[in-house]
Amino acid sequence: MSQTGTILVVDDEPEIVTLLKFILEKDGHRILEAGNGVAALERLGVEPPSPEAPKPDLIILDIMMPVMDGYTLNNRLQKEPKTKAIPILVLTAKGQKMRDLFEMAPNVAAYVQKPFDPKMLRELIGSILDGRKNAAA
Numbered sequence: 001m002s003q004t005g006t007i008l009v010v011d012d013e014p015e016i017v018t019l020l021k022f023i024l025e026k027d028g029h030r031i032l033e034a035g036n037g038v039a040a041l042e043r044l045g046v047e048p049p050s051p052e053a054p055k056p057d058l059i060i061l062d063i064m065m066p067v068m069d070g071y072t073l074n075n076r077l078q079k080e081p082k083t084k085a086i087p088i089l090v091l092t093a094k095g096q097k098m099r100d101l102f103e104m105a106p107n108v109a110a111y112v113q114k115p116f117d118p119k120m121l122r123e124l125i126g127s128i129l130d131g132r133k134n135a136a137a
Helices: 014-025 037-043 070-079 096-103 118-136
Strands: 006-010 030-034 058-061 088-092 108-113
Touching: 006 014, 006 037, 014 030, 014 118, 030 037, 037 070, 058 070, 058 118, 070 088, 088 118, 108 118
Parallel strands: 006 030, 006 058, 058 088, 088 108
Antiparallel strands: none
């Protein structure tokens, strides 16, 4: 069985967040939410700094969001000591050009295009979390 973990979902579409929560909570994951990049930085305790903020095992990140997009957020996460090792799963409707940009980022574990297959997404997340737990052991 795959490891369970805490997953931060950063997406401005409430329907996507609700769907991901439904799918992933069934597997025992704890889901945190943020509607844009600025909200994600707050949730992660980056801005403003908060040592009590939860540290997720995985971040699922949309690209196109208001206030701060996913690409900008990911660049910021890579520069922060407390977040740079958290794997990112990019989940977006954007095509190959954006994928190429994200694949150069060292913290991006996977790239999934919307619409996605829930079973495939669950397996991919399980694999990422299993790899993270095994690397920490």
